[in-house]
Ligand code: SF4
Ligand code: SF4
């Protein structure tokens with residue numbers, strides 16, 4: 001994983017002539033490598049450490065200090081300006097092409113929204129999944145319409161607007177995410193029903209190279225993996241069409257809790 005991030009870091013540094021990319025992707029790669037090391041050493045908070053290291057760096061340093069909008073509206077903004085910088089690079093690596101390799105690793109190890117939601121008490125959903133996934137398409141469309149309208153209306157000072165959109169957007173995400181988590185007793189309800197980024201993440205992660213697989217010879221169908229999964233994935237089905245397969249955030253809770261070591 002570190003090698004992948006170092007390759008991205010060096011490629012972007014040399015192609016864009018900006019040493020920031022070397023620092024940025026090396027930092028993220030090292031954080032993930034540390035998490036993998038801690039996971040191998042069976043440290044139970046390994047994933048949370050990576051989530052805090054990467055999530056806080058992106059939220060505080062890149063978002064608040066450097067003023068880069070890394071939310072979906074920031075992606076549309078850079079896309080419309082035709083610049084392959086900041087949010088467009090972030091989306092390409094973490095949310096569009098990266099998931100072809102590491103699936104929704106972003107959601108398990110780096111997202112600053114989930115970083116906070118994962119502190120809430122409902123680590124495993126206490127209620128059956130709702131049929132509310134359609135909301136994500138509305139939030140996705142709204143983010144696109146918002147940025148397109150700014151461009152069409154030739155609004156000035158777009159950088160400042162994007163900065164404030166980042167702050168207000170995050171406050172809204174946290175508020176809605178926390179209220180929804182308590183309402184449906186599920187920390188990851190925001191991820192399942194509302195997050196617009198999943199419109200990219202879900203189809204791309206369908207083809208992910210990195211997946212949790214089940215050894216059918218060892219599995220005794222005890223159902224423990226299903227019970228501990230925050231995303232309601234049927235991980236005992238090895239097909240790509242497994243139930244909620246594109247929701248897997250690679251948190252490894254199922255692997256840690258399988259009594260037969262089948263995952
Ligand atoms: S689904 Fe959205 S909010 Fe949830 S972890 Fe992924 S990117 Fe973050
Ligand atoms: S926890 Fe392990 S043994 Fe039990 S159903 Fe899941 S994969 Fe099979």
Ligand code: SF4
Nearest residue numbers: 229248249251252254
């Ligand atoms: S518990 Fe297993 S199947 Fe569920 S999200 Fe985590 S890694 Fe994926």
